[in-house]
Amino acid sequence: MKTHLLASGFLYSLISCSALAQPANTATSDLAKKLTNPVASLISVPFQYNYDANIGLDKKGTSNSLVVQPVVPLKLNNNWNYIVRPVMTFESLNNVNGYSGTGAGPIVVETFFSPAASNGLIWGVGPVVSTPSLSGSNFGTSQTGVGLSAVGLVMKSPWTAGLLTYNTWSAGGSAVNGTANNLFYQPFISYVTPSAWTYSINTQSTFNWDARxxxxxxxxxxxxxxxIGEVPVSFQVGARYYLSSVPGGPSGWGGRASMTFIFPK
Structure with a gap:
């Protein structure tokens, strides 16, 4: 019930803000298109809520999580940018294998060296590091991971399509609660309308090399x-479905809502 009320309230806020906002124009639509590019020269701070169910070996658990993922582009010179994307997850678990509580998972810091100007294919590559879970075994691995991240995409208005991926290898820590030997892959496609509505589909998949x-x-x-005033804000709602899962992981349907503050450079 609480989840349904939260989603309804978020949708109401979205409709209300849309009604009060200034009329959409080309500049607003262009900004919405830039937001679909993970390595755009654009500072953004998203706050993303996720609801997942059917968690635990008995499938009786649920999770409410808040993912904070600021994107900070740094200009190295006229030819190159360095994009930093730290991902922080705060989670509330309910009856997951008998455990209920709140905590923080591992922090993943994705980085990309990306050309400032590109024709056709936009790309970036750089190191990635993941910390051990900040709140113990119920919220992720106790291992540190290091590796390589990469992104490639094509933007042909009104479409954006691409792939963001990284692979981390264990750099120490206990493997009792799972390892940091992970391949993350996020294919995505988005369609942006002239009135700054964006329709998106992606997966946010993780393959563990040890568990296979x-x-x-x-x-x-x-x-x-x-x-809102002079600050561009993107409101998002949606649904998620687990095409496959790991033992004890979430399955079936879930929900998503987010609010992203944008600071054009």
Whole structure:
């Protein structure tokens, strides 16, 4: 019930802000298109809520999580940018294998060296590091991971399609609660309308090389870019479905909602 009320309230806020915002124009639509590019020269701070169910060996657990993922582009020179994307997850678990509580999972810091100007294919590559879970075994691995991240995409208005991926290898720590030997892959496709509505589909999949199992949530979302005062804000709602899962992981349907603050450079 609480989840349904939260989703309803978020949708109401989205509709209200859209009604109060200034009329959409080409600049707003262009900004919405830039937001679909993970290595755009654009500072953004998203706050993303996820609801997942059927967690635990008995499938009786649920999870409410908040993912904070600021994107900070740093200009190295006229030819290159360095994009930093730290991903922090705060989670509330309910009856997951008998455990209920709140905590923080591993922090993943993705980085990309990306050309400032590109024709056709936009790309970036750089190191990635993941910390051990900040709140113990119930919220992820106790291992540190290091590796390589990469992104490639094509933007042909009104479409954006691409792949963001990284692989981390264990750099120490206990493997009792799972390892940091993971391949993450996120294929994505988005369609942006002239009125700054964005329709997106992606997966945010993780394959663990030791367990030889993959978790594949498929996300379908709709978002609207508006201005609150002078600050562009994107509101998003959507659903997710687990195409496959690891033992004890979430399965079936879930929900997603987010709010992203944008600071054009």
């Amino acid at each position: 199992r993959a978790e594949n949530p498929l996300n379908a979302t709709v978002s609207k870019l508006v201005k």
